[in-house]
Amino acid sequence: MKIDLHAHSNCSDGKESVEEVFRQAKLAGVDVLALTDHDTTHGWPLAAAAAKAEGIGFVPGIEITTRAHVTSPDGKLTKFGVHMLAYLPDPNHEELQTVLRDSVASREIRLRAIFEKIRADYDLDWSDVEMFLPDGATFGRPAVADAMVHRGHFDNRDAVFEELWPDGVDRYYVPNRGVPDTVESIRLIRRAGGVPIIAHPLSRGKGPEEGEPMPREHFEEMIAAGLGGFEIDHREVPPHAQKWLRELAAEFDLIVTGSSDYHGLTGKENRLGENTTSKEMLDRIIAQATGTSPQL
Numbered sequence: 665m666k667i668d669l670h671a672h673s674n675c676s677d678g679k680e681s682v683e684e685v686f687r688q689a690k691l692a693g694v695d696v697l698a699l700t701d702h703d704t705t706h707g708w709p710l711a712a713a714a715a716k717a718e719g720i721g722f723v724p725g726i727e728i729t730t731r732a733h734v735t736s737p738d739g740k741l742t743k744f745g746v747h748m749l750a751y752l753p754d755p756n757h758e759e760l761q762t763v764l765r766d767s768v769a770s771r772e773i774r775l776r777a778i779f780e781k782i783r784a785d786y787d788l789d790w791s792d793v794e795m796f797l798p799d800g801a802t803f804g805r806p807a808v809a810d811a812m813v814h815r816g817h818f819d820n821r822d823a824v825f826e827e828l829w830p831d832g833v834d835r836y837y838v839p840n841r842g843v844p845d846t847v848e849s850i851r852l853i854r855r856a857g858g859v860p861i862i863a864h865p866l867s868r869g870k871g872p873e874e875g876e877p878m879p880r881e882h883f884e885e886m887i888a889a890g891l892g893g894f895e896i897d898h899r900e901v902p903p904h905a906q907k908w909l910r911e912l913a914a915e916f917d918l919i920v921t922g923s924s925d926y927h928g929l930t931g932k933e934n935r936l937g938e939n940t941t942s943k944e945m946l947d948r949i950i951a952q953a954t955g956t957s958p959q960l
Contacts (some may be wrong), residue, residue, distance in 0.1 A: 669698040669861065670749065670895065670923030672931075673711075676701035676727075676802035679810075679928025686714035686722075688929065692936040696721035696946065696960065698923075699749065702802045703729055704768045705755040712959055721960040723946070726750045727863055729767055730850060731839075732846040734882050743839070744870060746846045749895060752953035755859025760856040763844050767861070768844025771803040777838045779808060782828070786817055792913040793953065805829065806931070821931060850889040857955025859892040861921055864959045865909060867900035880912075887916050892952060895940040897922025921946050 672678035689697045698713040716763045728748045736858040792811035808822035828836045922939035953954035
């Protein structure tokens, strides 16, 4: 069974409609797909219908934007973004929906600030960005990237990210301060009946280099708060981090997943089914969830 638990539609920053995402999943031989758009459950009803039409399974999910606050032994406070996958939470959970609405609002403020930085150096209008923000879509940097490609400044979305946001921080970066704390988000997902799995941990140059000390204390804090597991098999998680995460998952008996993080054929290079999750691990997610049920 081919199970892919991380995919995006144009309800957030994916390039394709929900229906097209599931059509592509069927073509890729995926048997079960999770739709995990950023900070929204807007696509769930469409995904349920699309999955049924294609004859494949659907796992409702969200990729929640959070911000970690970690204090080092020398007392220095470090803040950085962490994406948390929430599988099978109650979509009508009032506290969860309030947090998601606040997060979406902060995303728009952040994106407009990023746009203002970029327009100082590139010919770009806000109307260009709006072209890539369908009604109900979550605001994010991919919309700016797509606008830059549309204007002819770059060849593709990946090239924009590599040039403007290397390792996530440079002159065109604006931190998202209006999102929930990572540890509190884990607790919230559990209160909403969902299962929190950290998305692509220690990826994109944010983790220690091979041979450097790993952030065990931070991970133990997340585990103590109710973290269910790690998305380890992901193209952006380096091998040394994968090894460390597998050992930590085994030590604490956590769930291990693998996913594509698909954003569309013309979004990122990630392809549906390139990394997968075992049925055993999906069963463990389902067993822990009390918020909603998968469509299998």
